[in-house]
Amino acid sequence: xxxxxxxxxxxxxxxxxxxxxxxxxxxxxxxxxxxxxxxxxxxxxxxxxxxxxxxxxxxxxxxxxxxxxxxxxxxxxxxxxxxxxxxxxxxxxxxxxxxxxxxxxxxxxxxxxxxxxxxxxxxxxxxxxxxxxxxxxxxxxxxxxxxxxxxxxxxxxxxxxxxxxxxxxxxxxxxxxxxxxxxxxxxxxxxxxxxxxxxxxxxxxxxxxxxxxxxxxxxxxxxxxxxxxxxx
Amino acid sequence: xxxxxxxxxxxxxxxxxxxxxxxxxxxxxxxxxxxxxxxxxxxxxxxxxxxxxxxxxxxxxxxxxxxxxxxxxxxxxxxxxxxxxxxxxxxxxxxxxxxxxxxxxxxxxxxxxxxxxxxxxxxxxxxxxxxxxxxxxxxxxxxxxxxxxxxxxxxxxxxxxxxxxxxxxxxxxxxxxxxxxxxxxxxxxxxxxxxxxxxxxxxxxxxxxxxxxxxxxxxxxxxxxxxxxxxx
Amino acid sequence: xxxxxxxxxxxxxxxxxxxxxxxxxxxxxxxxxxxxxxxxxxxxxxxxxxxxxxxxxxxxxxxxxxxxxxxxxxxxxxxxxxxxxxxxxxxxxxxxxxxxxxxxxxxxxxxxxxxxxxxxxxxxxxxxxxxxxxxxxxxxxxxxxxxxxxxxxxxxxxxxxxxxxxxxxxxxxxxxxxxxxxxxxxxxxxxxxxxxxxxxxxxxxxxxxxxxxxxxxxxxxxxxxxxxxxxx
Amino acid sequence: xxxxxxxxxxxxxxxxxxxxxxxxxxxxxxxxxxxxxxxxxxxxxxxxxxxxxxxxxxxxxxxxxxxxxxxxxxxxxxxxxxxxxxxxxxxxxxxxxxxxxxxxxxxxxxxxxxxxxxxxxxxxxxxxxxxxxxxxxxxxxxxxxxxxxxxxxxxxxxxxxxxxxxxxxxxxxxxxxxxxxxxxxxxxxxxxxxxxxxxxxxxxxxxxxxxxxxxxxxxxxxxxxxxxxxxx
Numbered sequence: 001x002x003x004x005x006x007x008x009x010x011x012x013x014x015x016x017x018x019x020x021x022x023x024x025x026x027x028x029x030x031x032x033x034x035x036x037x038x039x040x041x042x043x044x045x046x047x048x049x050x051x052x053x054x055x056x057x058x059x060x061x062x063x064x065x066x067x068x069x070x071x072x073x074x075x076x077x078x079x080x081x082x083x084x085x086x087x088x089x090x091x092x093x094x095x096x097x098x099x100x101x102x103x104x105x106x107x108x109x110x111x112x113x114x115x116x117x118x119x120x121x122x123x124x125x126x127x128x129x130x131x132x133x134x135x136x137x138x139x140x141x142x143x144x145x146x147x148x149x150x151x152x153x154x155x156x157x158x159x160x161x162x163x164x165x166x167x168x169x170x171x172x173x174x175x176x177x178x179x180x181x182x183x184x185x186x187x188x189x190x191x192x193x194x195x196x197x198x199x200x201x202x203x204x205x206x207x208x209x210x211x212x213x214x215x216x217x218x219x220x221x222x223x224x225x226x227x228x229x230x231x232x
Numbered sequence: 233x234x235x236x237x238x239x240x241x242x243x244x245x246x247x248x249x250x251x252x253x254x255x256x257x258x259x260x261x262x263x264x265x266x267x268x269x270x271x272x273x274x275x276x277x278x279x280x281x282x283x284x285x286x287x288x289x290x291x292x293x294x295x296x297x298x299x300x301x302x303x304x305x306x307x308x309x310x311x312x313x314x315x316x317x318x319x320x321x322x323x324x325x326x327x328x329x330x331x332x333x334x335x336x337x338x339x340x341x342x343x344x345x346x347x348x349x350x351x352x353x354x355x356x357x358x359x360x361x362x363x364x365x366x367x368x369x370x371x372x373x374x375x376x377x378x379x380x381x382x383x384x385x386x387x388x389x390x391x392x393x394x395x396x397x398x399x400x401x402x403x404x405x406x407x408x409x410x411x412x413x414x415x416x417x418x419x420x421x422x423x424x425x426x427x428x429x430x431x432x433x434x435x436x437x438x439x440x441x442x443x444x445x446x447x448x449x450x451x452x453x454x455x456x457x458x459x460x461x462x463x464x
Numbered sequence: 465x466x467x468x469x470x471x472x473x474x475x476x477x478x479x480x481x482x483x484x485x486x487x488x489x490x491x492x493x494x495x496x497x498x499x500x501x502x503x504x505x506x507x508x509x510x511x512x513x514x515x516x517x518x519x520x521x522x523x524x525x526x527x528x529x530x531x532x533x534x535x536x537x538x539x540x541x542x543x544x545x546x547x548x549x550x551x552x553x554x555x556x557x558x559x560x561x562x563x564x565x566x567x568x569x570x571x572x573x574x575x576x577x578x579x580x581x582x583x584x585x586x587x588x589x590x591x592x593x594x595x596x597x598x599x600x601x602x603x604x605x606x607x608x609x610x611x612x613x614x615x616x617x618x619x620x621x622x623x624x625x626x627x628x629x630x631x632x633x634x635x636x637x638x639x640x641x642x643x644x645x646x647x648x649x650x651x652x653x654x655x656x657x658x659x660x661x662x663x664x665x666x667x668x669x670x671x672x673x674x675x676x677x678x679x680x681x682x683x684x685x686x687x688x689x690x691x692x693x694x695x696x
Numbered sequence: 697x698x699x700x701x702x703x704x705x706x707x708x709x710x711x712x713x714x715x716x717x718x719x720x721x722x723x724x725x726x727x728x729x730x731x732x733x734x735x736x737x738x739x740x741x742x743x744x745x746x747x748x749x750x751x752x753x754x755x756x757x758x759x760x761x762x763x764x765x766x767x768x769x770x771x772x773x774x775x776x777x778x779x780x781x782x783x784x785x786x787x788x789x790x791x792x793x794x795x796x797x798x799x800x801x802x803x804x805x806x807x808x809x810x811x812x813x814x815x816x817x818x819x820x821x822x823x824x825x826x827x828x829x830x831x832x833x834x835x836x837x838x839x840x841x842x843x844x845x846x847x848x849x850x851x852x853x854x855x856x857x858x859x860x861x862x863x864x865x866x867x868x869x870x871x872x873x874x875x876x877x878x879x880x881x882x883x884x885x886x887x888x889x890x891x892x893x894x895x896x897x898x899x900x901x902x903x904x905x906x907x908x909x910x911x912x913x914x915x916x917x918x919x920x921x922x923x924x925x926x927x928x
Contacts, residue, residue, distance in 0.1 A: 024558035066556035073498035092530035112380035256790035266769035298788035324762035576844035612808035
């Protein structure tokens, strides 16, 4: 069953993910050509490839995993959440446009948990959203173009996008956005992006973690207490 | 007098802008060291420097102007506009946070021209914004944190930011966002950024133009007619 | 038969290239979710997808093709050529290291055509390279580490790498490096990268061209005459 | 007295460095506009500004220091060293071209310390360099263009450049290249870039350090022993 949070589907990843990373790692340190490395016996043996890749990535040499880019179809996130996501400048985005896509009826929106938990506020929230929708429709029916009528649409309004990023940026994204200091909605979104990939590439599990697990300490001003604070 | 659109102030630019670009241009083609070039006679002569710089930039060799980065203080733009601006991934942004800054009374907002032009809709728009503000305050007074209460804030709500970019990216930004296909609010914002810089560095005037002026044709699907359409 | 220039093999590209771009293009303009678009009937029909993609890309909206990244195994290029290639900062590289890979005998090298064409100079060039090799080996045999011994290796020395880039950057690379102003070796390298991809994705043919074909004019200071010079 | 290593001069930095960062930091968390923050009393008080900036940067929120870009004139580095430096893709470079600048006599070059320390090898190294120079001149005198004659020039040959980067990237560069695993020449170059800036902006001293000082551990496969190895 679909819950209220982000729907995420991994729609594209490279053929030969491991072989490509393995070839990249070995090219740096080998007298052999990348073509030969790509076709050698070791490059047919997942276990051997994973052993080398783990060693390289654990040493922080992330450039070798930039060769792998993955794409996600994302829907059911709020514009508040997408505004946070698009600040990651190493990612590529194609987002549903509020300029070019006119809402025809009640727009979709996401209710934050703190409001969901309060039935009275939740009822007012839903009523508010239907009032917004009515005013939006009144504006467009009076000739206001969608790009201007959207002025009244709230941060809660849903959006959807195709988002792509390489594995180095995905690790960075996980490091920042799986931290409990990140807002809940984007934390769930990024968790689902990671899980979708981990289910096909389980070896990535150790790297797609909050930054405190990577560093062994927390460097945030206010810590959640999961890891010791830096300098203490 | 301040109008309703973006307030823009150029708050930082490098010392020695022309000398730095001039030194960069000549370093590529000279047997001399950049330190000597920087201190040579020509680097004291604005006219000579500008002549060389114009020749290099007109040939599309923009890497030499990446050495110059400028910073703008921007306020009075809508969140709709900032969402467009932050998609420029070569820029650096520090934006007012709706998670950490709680609105205390009526939030500021920007009314689109098409609504401003219709007194009846305009009155409804203002009334709507005051209703949104009331509901936002009700939410925060009932213990909903700002990061969740902002769900109800509209795209029209104002934001402010410090934004920095190098001259190559500024030319790109101008090429795209001074085009009549861009939305009016961002067109005005980018125009003001360009004007603020041109008033101190007039030689940049020829480069901070819509892309059709740079290319001599329009490549948009729907053209405004200012320039011939590509392929016609 | 292998000639003296770059060996290039396309070793990785995404599954579902067209479907991913198509989904990205339509997501911007559609009320439908990217998941539904991805699974809809049109996304099974190459011809329909290509028609939309061509329209979007021809309008210069290149962000939709950033979702596709491809990887090449490259060998048999000179360090002079790789020094030019790695200046493309949107690409990802894993290059054979001269610090960590010690040459054991005569290193491979690339002879420029202008020298190849002159038998007397060519003989001297080969003799020179064998002298360099001898001195390199003398240095390493006397305990000089590879990272210092490589000081004597020439720009002609061969290197190899895995290089990845998205389609937007590949178009940019082609625009610049297929220009006759680019040096012959990198022109051939980039041509082979483009051809390797075009043989699997023929629709890209129209975009992987020198910049003069894209713009309809030449903006270089010295033009080869193939296209009219800008402003003339 | 000039030693054999990199000559570095800081040729450009923004006016108002501290005020710009301070304004950026406070804009994120303040109801006030960046223009007012920029002109407020605190923004005239270096000590207050530094206190806030230190808190923000120590928490790893580096985006606020991207607003500051600095430019260096660099000469007297080997092409081996520049090849390493240009791999930093967030930097901007204008490098002396071996295609367009023809050597007229003995080219400058850098002798590695391990060779300098061995008088016999050092003598052979110098003799080798003069042979290379002779052959280069023979090639160019026989009509071989500079872009092809440079094939024989070694990694030791000197180059010069103008290089620019923002403070976030400078911290990253220091983290990687001040590590003892980096090659000596680039370690000295980056140290001199940092020192040139620290002499004008002493507050940056704590951040321009090798990564082990930032993280409190070493994540390299082979550690120099200065800090405990991660996981041990």
